[in-house]
Amino acid sequence: MSLPTDIRKTREGSFGWMLQRLARRVEARLADRLQALDLNILQFAIMMTVLERPAQTQAAIGQGFDVPAYAISRALDGLEARGLVERRMAAASRRSFEVHVTAAGQALAPQLRAIVQEVNAGVTQSLTAAETDHLLELMARLLADTE
Amino acid sequence: MSLPTDIRKTREGSFGWMLQRLARRVEARLADRLQALDLNILQFAIMMTVLERPAQTQAAIGQGFDVPAYAISRALDGLEARGLVERRMAAASRRSFEVHVTAAGQALAPQLRAIVQEVNAGVTQSLTAAETDHLLELMARLLADTE
DNA sequence: TATTGTTATACTCTATAACTATA
DNA sequence: TATAGTTATAGAGTATAACAATA
Numbered sequence: 001m002s003l004p005t006d007i008r009k010t011r012e013g014s015f016g017w018m019l020q021r022l023a024r025r026v027e028a029r030l031a032d033r034l035q036a037l038d039l040n041i042l043q044f045a046i047m048m049t050v051l052e053r054p055a056q057t058q059a060a061i062g063q064g065f066d067v068p069a070y071a072i073s074r075a076l077d078g079l080e081a082r083g084l085v086e087r088r089m090a091a092a093s094r095r096s097f098e099v100h101v102t103a104a105g106q107a108l109a110p111q112l113r114a115i116v117q118e119v120n121a122g123v124t125q126s127l128t129a130a131e132t133d134h135l136l137e138l139m140a141r142l143l144a145d146t147e
Numbered sequence: 148m149s150l151p152t153d154i155r156k157t158r159e160g161s162f163g164w165m166l167q168r169l170a171r172r173v174e175a176r177l178a179d180r181l182q183a184l185d186l187n188i189l190q191f192a193i194m195m196t197v198l199e200r201p202a203q204t205q206a207a208i209g210q211g212f213d214v215p216a217y218a219i220s221r222a223l224d225g226l227e228a229r230g231l232v233e234r235r236m237a238a239a240s241r242r243s244f245e246v247h248v249t250a251a252g253q254a255l256a257p258q259l260r261a262i263v264q265e266v267n268a269g270v271t272q273s274l275t276a277a278e279t280d281h282l283l284e285l286m287a288r289l290l291a292d293t294e
Numbered sequence: 295t296a297t298t299g300t301t302a303t304a305c306t307c308t309a310t311a312a313c314t315a316t317a
Numbered sequence: 318t319a320t321a322g323t324t325a326t327a328g329a330g331t332a333t334a335a336c337a338a339t340a
Contacts, residue, residue: 126292145273
């Protein structure tokens with residue numbers, strides 16, 4: 001059973017609002033933790049996606065999280081200068097690069113994963129495991145269904 | 148009963164990620180709708196909070212959603228120039244202003260509320276009312292409990 | 295001495311489009 | 318002619334701190 005319409009309307013009205021506030025909070029914590037590693041959030045996102053699936057082209061990475069090509073390009077410049085990733089010529093096409101994680105990048109991976117765990121656990125700590133699972137499921141459906 | 152630990156860990160790992168993606172999506176839609184009214188998101192947020200509770204000082208508005216004073220100041224410049232709000236000298240202190248919505252601002256309110264409804268409904272359309280309620284409740288608890 | 299609000303300034307992020315080289 | 322990636326440039330957004338007025 002749902003709440004009365006007018007109350008639901010009011011609460012619905014705050015959905016985007018709550019989402020923004022939660023997202024800002026998570027982002028601030030993440031950025032704070034990444035600062036110690038001298039990584040920004042985009043570089044972190046790229047590291048995570050390339051660790052998960054190596055040899056992606058820059059275009060594929062950009063499409064993975066709606067970031068324009070030029071931003072990927074610059075973020076990679078930083079990561080490559082620090083020796084965490086490297087661009088290799090793609091086998092399929094000489095105008096593409098495959099992005100690979102270096103040994104130094106692999107060495108950093110455990111710290112990156114630990115940060116993910118800690119930030120997520122910190123934000124969801126007041127929910128039970130079952131509640132967190134449900135929340136994740138609902139969010140996953142929203143992401144999958146809407147566009 | 149919860150999922151096996153390793154799977155939960157992996158899914159937990161994506162909580163912040165899903166949150167970011169959802170928030171970005173909502174923000175993009177909102178910004179898109181607000182463009183027609185020539186309002187940015189901060190100006191919109193200020194309008195909504197002042198409509199809900201008039202006569203707030205700028206400091207109070209800023210604390211309401213973690214926006215620094217200078218940003219409130221500039222956003223109000225724009226809103227005031229367009230005649231949507233006005234700064235009145237506060238009764239309590241001559242160094243504060245109370246922010247009030249003008250008649251023109253009130254006239255805009257229904258459109259603003261309609262945008263909120265539509266954006267939220269659009270994003271949550273794939274959930275039942277009960278599921279949306281639950282999602283809102285879980286998010287509200289996260290916001291309330293964490294800090 | 296602390297607070298409210300404004301402003302100047304610099305810095306970062308983002309967006310646009312021009313550019314090279316491939317296909 | 319279209320694509321992958323880079324780069325230059327401009328614009329928006331954000332942060333820092335200095336400032337005036339008031340408490």
